[in-house]
Structure formats: structure tokens, C-alpha cells
Amino acid sequence: MSSGAIAFAPNVTPGTFNDPPPPLADEPISESLLFPTETSESTVASSSSRKPLHGRKKPENYIPRPPNAFILFRSAFIRSRHVSTGVETNHSTLSKIIGLTWQNLPEEERQVWHRKAKQAEAEHRIKFPQYAFKPLHSRKGGGKRKVREVGPKDQVRCAKIAEFLVQGLKGKELDAAIEEFDKSHVPTVVTRFEAPITEQSFNRPVSAPIPEGKKSALRKLRSSSSVSSRRSTPVGNSRPSPAPSPQPLASLFETEQENLLFSLPSLDHFSFDQMKQDPTFDFNSFAFDSTMQASMPSFAYDPHSQPTLPLDHTFSNNSPQLNVDLPQLHIDSSYVGSDSWSPCHSPCSPSTNTGSMPPTPAYSGSPLPDDGYANYHGEAPPAYTLHHKSIPSNITPSQFSTYQDATSGYNCAGQYTDLQCAYSTVPHNSHNQHSAPTDIDYSSFMASLPPYAL
């Protein structure tokens, strides 16, 4: 379709009205710099070569809605083939990539598309003055529409592609960059929270159902991560927050004890040694899941040195940071134990530890940096020590709990508050840690934290 007023060609029905409208003469629309639309020639080509909408039974005179800014952006994006078929062909995944790209687009770039959408709406109104959006709220079945479950797709890769796109890489450049990324990229690994094993939980069958109250809390948690959080975004042109606001986890569980059940994950698939030896393991990507990103730390990790802590990297809901550090190690928090908290001797004997979490390895690296870690007397640091930078200073012993991790045999200590999570493995007794009961005390846990965390 050439520029100028929209006039439907004889072979164009209202049902095919979806081309971005041309700018009005008195209100020129600036072009997106990052993702400019094609020339009118290619627009015509794409319009005429567009495959018929598959199987969509629409009345002959059906008038589609005017496209919104994102839909226009997505359409232009797909048409332009910024992401080649060698990189991604699945349109669901492409939608993710384009969504991430959209979120990280500079505001002025997004405004270009919002203006185009306004333009489209104006043209639509002129073409179809009688049109009124009439959604069918009573779909077949009458039940609630199926809520999307965002599966553990390879979000890291999507985010990386989006990052490259926002940086201006397209086509072959993007192909090369992604090809390079794919060489070292480890697909998402899903592990789960493992509630500390108590005497009660040890006696409960694994298949025992999670209590209903817990389920609803988890549903609430999940829904806050994707659909609902997006839906609750205020209408308007305000830029959506890159990371959804986390649901305060403490509010999801009835008791403080249950909040404390957010314990150390069992690293079923990794050991610290494996992480160190695997150059592809990226601590930057270590996060719980999208619902918790904003409350979890990000870790800089150099596989050739000791783990470093995020000295200058804070997580905040308003962080403008490109949301690319999505979890590579994905921890499924869909299971939360239901038993009351009571530290006990782990029923999982050290001898039954089949090696998923080896004993504390002998430390062979350079001396530990003087960053507040406990002095390990020449022995290894804890298998994994994760500290939140922003641990509130008002942690009290009542918020503190300890347990012995059944898998690793390590003594663990942690606390959970509304928005902050801190947990740490504290070497109890490196000579005899498997047999020792949990006896970490509050002060030793606090002392193990880096000074800047307090």
C-alpha cells in the first residue's frame, strides 16, 4: 500500500486492514531508529504476500481492532526479519524476544510506535466510524479462560537476543552473535526448593498433597509473576517496570515458620566444584525465578577465582537494568513443605549422600579475599555461600533459623523477611560436619556475613 490516504484496493477487505497507516501530513511520525519500518514497497509486498489468516472464521464484513503499539512493533519486526530463521522460528519464542526487546526499547523509540498506534486508531475511526469493540466475554464453555503457564523456556537466550537487538544487532550480525552465545550457553536447569527435612516430613509420603492453603499461596505467587502483574500495569504510556514487582513472600504464608521454609535450594544438578570448573556456569544468571528476581541477589562469578559478591549491583524494582540476567539455574519453588519447623538430625544419613553434593572440597585456590568471610582456616569455603547485599539490620534471632541440609550435610542458616532473603551455609565443623547436629547460632551466622551486608 502506497503512502497517502488509506483506500482499500478491491482485493482488500476490512478484514485485512492491518498495515500501519501512513503519517498524517500535518503530523509526521518520526521513524524508529532501532527498528525502522520498511519502505512502502516492502510493505505492499508483505501485505499482498501475507498468508491468509489460518482457519479464523470471521464474518465477511468483520472489522478487526486497530493494532496497538506493540502489535505494530511486532508486525514490523517480524516482517523485517530482524531475527533470522536460523536464530528462531517459533513465533511464541519470537513473541518473547520481541516482548523483551520492547521492554528494553528506549522510551523515545517506544513512543514512535505509540504514535503509530494512535495514527492507526485515527485512521481506523475514519474508515469504520460505526466500529465499536465488542469482545465476546462468554466464550465457549463459560469457564475461566486458561491461564498461561510460562514454562521454563530458555529465557536467557531470549533475553540475550533481545539485548543484542537493542544494541542494534540484526540479521547476520545477530546470527553471529547468537551463534557465539549458543556455543557456551547452558540450557535452563530446573531444580527445586527443598524444604528442610523434619521428622514429620520424613514420615510423610512424597506423593502427599500440598495443603490447599499452600497451593493458593503458590498460585498467588505464580500469578503475580506473569499475567496478573502485567494486567495490573496501569493503562497509559508509562514504561512498564522491567521486572515485575515481587509479591512479598512473607504475606503468602501464614506463619513466620512457613516463611522460613524458604530454605536453601538443594543443588541437585551442580556442586560448587562443578560450577567452578564449568566456564559456562554464570552466577549472574542465578536467580530463583521471575517472581523473585527483584528480591534476589545477582552474583558476579569468575570461574577462575573465588566467588565475588555483588559489591555494586543492587536489585531494585525500578532497576533500569536490561532484564537479561534471567535464571540459567532455575529453581522451581512450586514445592514448599508443610511441616512445622523443627531442626533435627537429618534422617538422610551422610552415607546415603550419593554425591549430588560432595563434601566440602579441599580448598586449593588463592587465599580468600578479605571481604568479611569467616576464616576457614585453610579449608574450603562453604559449598555455596550466598548473601544478600541488602540484609536489613533488624534481623532478629526470632527471624533466624538453622537446619542441616539433608542433601549436602551442611549446616545452614537463614532468614526470610518480606522483601529480603539471606541465607548462608556456615561450616559448622568441617572435620565432622555430617554427624554434627545443627548448632549454628544467630551471632555466628551474622558474623559470617560480609560487613557491607549489615
Added chain:
DNA sequence: GAGAATGAAAA
């Protein structure tokens, strides 16, 4: 037809 994304609009 579902699924991916975001946003506008109706119920």
C-alpha cells in the same frame, strides 16, 4: 486452536 508478547477497551 493454543501459545507467546503488550495494550486498549469492554464487561
Added chain:
DNA sequence: TTTTCATTCTC
């Protein structure tokens, strides 16, 4: 607040 539907195409 919830739901639909704009786009696109593979599964």
C-alpha cells in the same frame, strides 16, 4: 479486575 482481541506462524 478480568477478559477479549488485535499480529504472526508453528506445533
